[in-house]
Amino acid sequence: MKKQVCIIDDDPIYRMIASKIINIIAPPLTIHQCKNGEEGLAKLEDLKNSNHETVAFLDINMPGLNGWDVLDGISQNDFHTLSKLQIYMVSSSTDERDLLKSKQYSFVKGFLYKPLSKEDLISAIGSE
Amino acid sequence: MQLHPKEEEQLIVNKFTSKEEHFSANQFSHFLSDGKEIKVEIYFKEIKSNSNSGVIVQSNDISEVLKYIQTIEIQNEKLRSIAWTQSHEVRAPLSRILGIINMIELQPDDRDEVLFWLKQLRVSSNELDDMIKKTVHETLQIKQQ
Numbered sequence: 001m002k003k004q005v006c007i008i009d010d011d012p013i014y015r016m017i018a019s020k021i022i023n024i025i026a027p028p029l030t031i032h033q034c035k036n037g038e039e040g041l042a043k044l045e046d047l048k049n050s051n052h053e054t055v056a057f058l059d060i061n062m063p064g065l066n067g068w069d070v071l072d073g074i075s076q077n078d079f080h081t082l083s084k085l086q087i088y089m090v091s092s093s094t095d096e097r098d099l100l101k102s103k104q105y106s107f108v109k110g111f112l113y114k115p116l117s118k119e120d121l122i123s124a125i126g127s128e
Numbered sequence: 129m130q131l132h133p134k135e136e137e138q139l140i141v142n143k144f145t146s147k148e149e150h151f152s153a154n155q156f157s158h159f160l161s162d163g164k165e166i167k168v169e170i171y172f173k174e175i176k177s178n179s180n181s182g183v184i185v186q187s188n189d190i191s192e193v194l195k196y197i198q199t200i201e202i203q204n205e206k207l208r209s210i211a212w213t214q215s216h217e218v219r220a221p222l223s224r225i226l227g228i229i230n231m232i233e234l235q236p237d238d239r240d241e242v243l244f245w246l247k248q249l250r251v252s253s254n255e256l257d258d259m260i261k262k263t264v265h266e267t268l269q270i271k272q273q
Contacts, residue, residue, distance in 0.1 A: 011220070013248055017227045024234065061216070092223035093216045114219075115227030118234070 002052045004030040005125060008040030008070065009059040009090070014114065018057065021121050029125070037065025041073045044085070053084045055125045057112070060091040060098055067091075071105050088112050088124050133157050144172060144183065158187055166191045206270050214263050221256040225249060 005022055007015050015033045022031055032047075034040040040058065047054050060067035067089060079085055089102045092114040102111050112120050132140060136156050158168040168187040175182050228245050235241045 011224065013224055013252070014227065017224075017231055020231065021234070061220070092219045094219065095216065114223035115230055117230065 003125065004032065004047065004050075004052045004054050006032045006034065006040065006043055006047065006054055006056040008034045008037065008043075008056060008062075008067075010036055010062045011059070014059075018116055018121070021116070021118055022125065025118060025122055026125055037062050037067070037070045037073075041065065041070050044074065044079055045077065047085075048079055051084075054086070056085065056087045057090050057116075057124070058087055060089060061093065068101070071108070074107070075105070086124075090114060090116065129161070130159055132159070140170060144185075155190070156187075158189075167194055203270055207267070210263060210266055210270075214259065218256065218259050218263075221252045221259065224252045225256065228252065 007018050009015050012035070019031050019033065022029060032043050034043050044054070044056065058067045058070055065073070074087070086109045087107060088110045089108055090112045091098055094113060099111050102108050110124065112124070131137070140156065154169045156168055156170055158166050160166060166189050169190050170185065170187050172183050172185045175184055228249050232242055232245050
């Protein structure tokens with residue numbers, strides 16, 4: 001099964017860094033960049049029916065729909081039942097409450113702290 | 129004239145008669161002659177002379193001190209909240225700076241890449257600098273309140 005990556009984050013530099021590292025470790029994956037929660041949710045909806053496995057990196061602190069709002073949207077739309085969707089929460093804050101909250105969502109695969117290292121990304125998407 | 133609220137009065141009398149010099153909870157309400165209520169700490173000492181014996185009781189007004197403590201507690205709460213926001217906000221540019229350094233280390237020989245990331249390093253460092261200045265400013269404001 002082909003894999004694709006979805007980066008949902010309001011910080012363009014972070015998106016660029018993550019995309020570049022992914023291109024180095026696992027080319028040629030398709031990478032979708034979404035600059036806010038609304039775009040991210042729409043993109044996931046879009047990818048719902050594709051046959052590709054999707055790994056999503058979701059930032060917590062975003063203006064508008066934040067990471068938690070996106071997770072709630074995913075639950076409401078039943079995307080989380082898709083075995084092809086793997087969601088990783090990403091945050092620059094080291095507040096433990098965020099980590100604990102993410103564990104309340106059974107479909108969240110993991111929690112990653114910024115900056116994402118090469119190793120973080122390899123363990124999340126695997127190297128090709 | 130009533131000097132202390134009824135429920136406290138009995139407690140104070142008990143302490144006097146038991147001759148304990150230190151109250152475990154030494155903070156009582158005290159009514160002034162004009163009816164105003166203040167908070168006091170009470171100390172006493174038994175005095176004996178050849179002909180007489182008696183007790184010296186000293187009540188210190190601690191209303192002001194308690195008010196200061198309350199102010200300090202409010203300020204502490206504000207400082208805690210500043211610390212919380214800053215640890216969240218400050219870490220955003222900082223983690224970006226660390227990510228940029230990762231990029232430079234990944235491709236140290238690509239001159240254009242390195243120059244691009246150096247420029248980004250400056251942008252994020254300035255952002256971090258602004259945030260630290262903002263924190264200092266907010267902290268100073270609290271002191272003046």
